[in-house]
Amino acid sequence: MLPIDDSPIVRDGKSVILAMDHGLEHGPVDFEDVPEKLDPAQVFETATHDAVTAIAVQKGIAEGYYPSYENDVNLLVKLNGTSNLWMGEPDSAVNCSVEYAAEIGADAVGFTVYGGSNHEIEMVEEFREIQEEAREYGLPVVMWSYPRGQGLKNDTKPSTISYATRLALELGADIAKVKYPGSREAMAHACRCAGDMKVVMSGGSKTSDEEFLSTVESTIRSGGSGLAVGRNVWQREDPTPLLDGLESVIYEEQTAGAALGNESEADATDAAIEG
Numbered sequence: 270m271l272p273i274d275d276s277p278i279v280r281d282g283k284s285v286i287l288a289m290d291h292g293l294e295h296g297p298v299d300f301e302d303v304p305e306k307l308d309p310a311q312v313f314e315t316a317t318h319d320a321v322t323a324i325a326v327q328k329g330i331a332e333g334y335y336p337s338y339e340n341d342v343n344l345l346v347k348l349n350g351t352s353n354l355w356m357g358e359p360d361s362a363v364n365c366s367v368e369y370a371a372e373i374g375a376d377a378v379g380f381t382v383y384g385g386s387n388h389e390i391e392m393v394e395e396f397r398e399i400q401e402e403a404r405e406y407g408l409p410v411v412m413w414s415y416p417r418g419q420g421l422k423n424d425t426k427p428s429t430i431s432y433a434t435r436l437a438l439e440l441g442a443d444i445a446k447v448k449y450p451g452s453r454e455a456m457a458h459a460c461r462c463a464g465d466m467k468v469v470m471s472g473g474s475k476t477s478d479e480e481f482l483s484t485v486e487s488t489i490r491s492g493g494s495g496l497a498v499g500r501n502v503w504q505r506e507d508p509t510p511l512l513d514g515l516e517s518v519i520y521e522e523q524t525a526g527a528a529l530g531n532e533s534e535a536d537a538t539d540a541a542i543e544g
């Protein structure tokens with residue numbers, strides 16, 4: 270892994286990567302409740318919030334919208350992706366090279382590996398190529414480490430998530446993005462399995478502010494380095510209050526309760542120290 274604390278996608282050792290590749294991965298259905306967010310410029314605007322250290326998008330969105338925001342946001346280009354129209358074993362087509370991502374201004378690259386899929390072997394070979402090329406450009410590599418496929422039905426089981434972080438470490442990722450395994454203990458184990466590599470939590474479908482910030486707090490207390498989140502942020506009509514909360518929980522290590530204004534600053538600090 271690279272020493273990436275000086276990378277623009279890291280702030281005080283932590284990251285909040287705003288993911289917006291859902292139009293490809295899930296389709297326009299994810300935008301049904303917030304049709305105005307179909308305009309990528311709106312999500313780039315959200316990414317200008319101080320809490321956000323990078324926006325993660327596919328090549329086409331990067332080409333079209335990053336030039337207007339290059340002074341205000343850091344860019345993570347996702348190098349592979351699959352649509353929900355694909356009905357086969359989990360796989361992800363490589364649709365952008367590291368060289369092209371660097372050319373259009375990427376500060377980092379992202380790549381999905383579905384460990385356990387029938388396509389794991391090819392995906393890992395593709396990851397080798399992009400990881401080594403990214404080293405030449407000095408670009409951090411974020412692995413969307415999502416074990417799934419064949420017999421792997423529950424992709425958030427603690428043993429699956431700790432395997433996901435370890436797999437990312439062993440294959441040379443700089444940050445592993447994994448689903449939350451359901452408890453602080455399980456997340457702490459997954460982080461230990463990652464050695465010194467950073468682990469960020471994947472956001473998941475939209476939940477309440479309370480539930481989401483509590484899970485994020487648990488991730489930070491477990492040794493996690495932040496999150497890569499999409500729907501929980503941009504599916505909110507006004508994402509700013511939640512991003513303010515994420516800033517408190519992730520960078521200031523406040524409790525979720527304090528971030529939501531439900532407990533005093535002193536209580537929050539005490540809890541953070543004890544935690």
Ligand SMILES: O=P(O)(O)OC[C@H]1O[C@](O)(COP(=O)(O)O)[C@@H](O)[C@@H]1O
Pocket residue numbers: 288289290291294295413471472473474497498499500501
């Ligand atoms: O494959 P899944 O689990 O449906 O989710 C894929 C999506 O989740 C992410 O990894 C994270 O986004 P969310 O925070 O909205 O879950 C996206 O980058 C991606 O589009």
